Amino acid sequence: MTFVIIEDEKPNAIRLKRMVEEIDASYQVVATIHTVSEAVEWFTNNPHPAIALMDIRLADGLSFDIFSRVKISSSVIFTTAYDEYAIQAFKVNSVDYLLKPIEKEELVNAVEKAKSLHVSASTDPYISELLSYIKRKDVKYRTRFLFPYKDGFKTVNVSDIAFIYSEAKNTHIVLQNGSMQLAGQTLEELEEQLDPDQFFRANRQYIVNINSLESIHNHFNGKLKVVVKNHDDHEILVSKEKAPVFKQWLDR
Template sequence: MRLLIIEDEIHNANRLQLMLKELDPEITVVGILESVADSIEWFDQQDAPDLILMDVRLADGLCFEIFSARTITAPVIFTTAYDEYAIRAFKVNSIDYLLKPIHKTELAAALAKYQQILDIIQPDPDISNLVEIIKKQGVAYRSRFLVQVNDGYKTIVVKDIDYIYSEFKITHLVLQNNGVQPVSYTMDELEEQLDPEVFFRANRQHIISINSIKGIHNFFNGKLKVTLIKHPAAEILISREKAAAFKQWLDR
């Protein structure tokens, strides 16, 4: 197996290399890269590896910039000290998401998972088929929120949310029963955590549910105006740049 390590801390890269050698002496590490820029350059010049071990935060940014800049055909085991990027990772070529410090048993389990998926596509070991299987495994999107109320807590189910808005840097969930609940998540974080089949980021201030839409109307300069069933007073505009993506989302 040809394996690429993308990790900006050399002691972590060396530790991964040592564990890989102990787990499977037939694994060949074809490179150790420290940055987004180095990785993009490497993929421009080299054939795709069979598997990538990739840290999320690199010396010059998040690893997801690599996927935006180049088409990555190899499956990925993400290795990171941060757990807030898990959903984003599983939207790309992720087989597993290992939190540092990584133990040999966890790495072994991730390699076994790779092998299991590889066995599925035999006798046609086309790496593009492998990546498609990985992507079809699905992402566990958020289904509920635990929020603090006075001296206790309550649960809000995601299906009860009509839309979400941000005001004065505070994010609010607007519920079907007209309740409004502030939460300690940014709009960017919620966009990652919520199922994109159900929720659409209309603009910087609003995320709307497909189940809350009453009508869509043409607006000035190619924009669209969305009216909601239970909250008709809410003014939600889709920019001209996002209008095509919004129509495609509605037409699935």
């Protein structure tokens, strides 16, 4: 059985590929794809695998956008780090979903379900219904945070964030005034909650606000180095693979 993995975070893609191959030695991952545009091109020019494992939020948009641009004959299993998109709608027919971090047993069950139903994404009426719902849905992105402060609480507007980074399993929100708050969410959860027009996941460790960027420089091996205003002590690198998506995000 063949698989394609659509996931923009390389460590997640590697882990998912390893799990697929551990489930059954005959399973083969024929491609790992990182963006919506790359997925459209790949499905247009290659035989479709039995199963497509799709992350919902990709660097250049939602994976749902793929279906409006190319017909996919594969069964689809969605993956997501944040329970946002009418999750129960996935629990029908060939469509399934897995919440990150994905456990091997859950992946086994989802693959077995897809195998038993043999329904492609193109012919599954629930896919069309789900896509219609997503198009109608007004996505509400987070606009503020509530943090403990002295004997009470204080709010921080999302627009005041310079960047967010993860270190030692803690998530730090750095404000433009230089102060810092410890967040209760993971970087993956915050990536889903923040407006992708304003915030970009530069790498596994950093999310940056477009209004806080001071400069972008070419770096070694096709990488980009991002400098945030008043915070040049943080070295934020964008990988060679993600650099074109980052530049596209800036130039729109």
